[in-house]
């Protein structure tokens with residue numbers, strides 16, 4: 001009697017949290033997610049909607065062009081000024097969320113989304129208001145709009161620099177209060193902080209105060225503005241020149257570089273501290289990259305252009321100020337948190353820092369009694385760096401395209417928490433991506449016990465050098481294939497590595513370079529699962545590991561090896577693996593049983609050690625055979641074991 005086993009488990013389709021679900025490939029027809037689309041599309045992470053439009057929640061004001069673009073694809077809910085509670089309440093009804101810097105997208109938001117939120121779009125650069133770890137853990141892609149507000153931010157940096165150097169923010173309201181608005185006894189007086197049009201800064205605050213309160217307020221707050229209203233004080237507002245002065249840029253990325261170009265045009269000597277910036281890019285702009293100590297000790301003006309990270313947090317602190325020249329001037333259009341605000345206040349009061357111009361604050365808006373904001377040598381704007389009409393329209397379009405693209409499953413070029421794979425690389429890798437997932441699905445179903453695997457070795461064999469093959473996508477798809485069939489989690493490119501780690505799945509990758517034509521990115525992929533029992537002994541290698549191997553033929557994934565048996569079957573539909581003693585008539589017998597069961601065979605191949613010795617027969621089937629049909633196959637005498645696998 002033949003020993004046989006067959007599996008109708010585990011279930012491969014999972015309940016979706018809503019009618020909208022994510023798969024890794026777009027569905028061209030409403031077939032179950034485990035059936036691959038044909039032809040394969042160039043997609044990474046795909047939002048598949050069988051019948052409903054996705055819903056996009058826009059939580060902060062976005063340029064109209066972006067909103068219009070979103071509306072062509074989705075239901076758009078523009079709800080501004082929501083509390084955290086409001087946001088958490090709404091989010092489980094939304095597939096995507098778009099924010100600027102004013103909304104904190106916390107872990108609570110992802111948890112409240114109950115798996116529905118698939119894309120967060122940050123309409124701007126800084127993503128410090130999005131909990132990226134939580135997004136990744138929830139398989140939510142985060143995209144940003146990193147380029148459209150660069151120039152606006154750089155212009156704002158220059159505006160603050162020049163406005164500060166020439167006391168414009170202080171002088172302008174003083175003149176206006178006396179000469180334009182008037183400042184009569186007991187009349188209410190408006191104090192406008194206005195930076196000249198030539199520097200593209202508009203208003204900051206409007207304060208209604210009585211003249212009798214001016215001096216009091218000024219003395220109490222340390223702010224010179226109110227006390228000086230109505231005065232034509234030409235000697236008080238003498239500034240400092242920029243030409244020949246050293247401007248230090250902390251962070252030499254997109255904004256930093258644009259500030260550098262402009263500052264050089266003003267005749268400044270520009271140097272930068274940025275350990276990650278390429279020296280040749282700096283040289284091309286005529287900027288020298290210097291050490292942190294040199295940056296601190298040589299600056300006449302120091303302008304911040306780095307992201308807020310654990311390393312940059314409070315990078316300007318007491319130590320930093322102690323290294324600076326007396327009279328240094330600070331500009332911050334990056335993030336409030338890169339400055340230790342209390343240390344800056346001390347440095348201003350001690351005279352080390354002569355002036356500061358701040359667009360961003362640790363807490364936004366800053367509390368009313370924030371002593372930095374009130375300091376007479378500090379000028380402020382309410383996070384206006386990106387706020388030009390042009391930048392906001394650009395950002396809105398950039399983020400709308402990114403979010404819609406991500407929901408459609410297109411490559412997210414501005415993904416923040418997933419690998420960005422260039423489109424041409426993706427196009428080439430697409431069939432291998434499908435192969436990788438199929439091999440993972442197949443391998444895990446060969447494991448006895450349903451407990452999954454603890455370690456997998458992936459071998460990529462290619463004629464290309466190891467540096468020419470980006471395996472992140474392939475690894476993610478193998479992980480998806482290994483984990484999804486035995487769990488209820490959805491794995492995608494965003495959360496694959498995290499999910500593997502969380503489940504204790506160790507992944508070792510090896511690349512073998514073959515002689516041959518490097519036209520194809522890969523010859524084949526092999527998976528080996530160690531320390532597991534198999535429900536199909538024929539899949540074990542000589543070393544006792546489950547081993548499967550596949551390649552792409554004519555654009556389609558093929559299984560080419562099971563254990564030590566060479567086979568060749570297209571990885572479509574489902575698969576029956578039979579181990580038998582090679583002899584005439586077996587293929588016919590299995591074929592007729594399947595025919596009787598109305599199961600269509602799409603591929604068949606036999607791999608054998610030698611004629612009349614043990615062989616593995618692989619049969620690709622379009623339909624799932626019923627239990628009776630499988631039982632009949634198992635009863636064929638020559639068949640030692642067999643397994644049915646859903647791909």
Ligand SMILES: NC(=O)c1ccc[n+]([C@@H]2O[C@H](COP(=O)([O-])OP(=O)(O)OC[C@H]3O[C@@H](n4cnc5c(N)ncnc54)[C@H](O)[C@@H]3O)[C@@H](O)[C@H]2O)c1
Nearest residue numbers: 126153251252253254255274276305306307333334385386
């Ligand atoms: N105020 C605004 O409205 C506004 C507008 C746009 C950008 N920003 C902020 O400006 C900053 C820069 O934006 P970007 O578009 O130029 O970003 P970017 O990524 O192009 O550049 C950031 C640069 O900082 C460098 N950097 C990172 N860590 C560093 C460290 N420890 N020390 C020195 N340099 C470091 C990076 O190497 C990179 O070159 C970000 O914080 C962004 O959020 C603010």
Ligand SMILES: O=C(O)[C@H](O)COP(=O)(O)O
Nearest residue numbers: 100101123124125126386
């Ligand atoms: O990081 C950014 O892009 C800027 O800080 C702009 O932020 P905002 O979108 O809130 O203006």
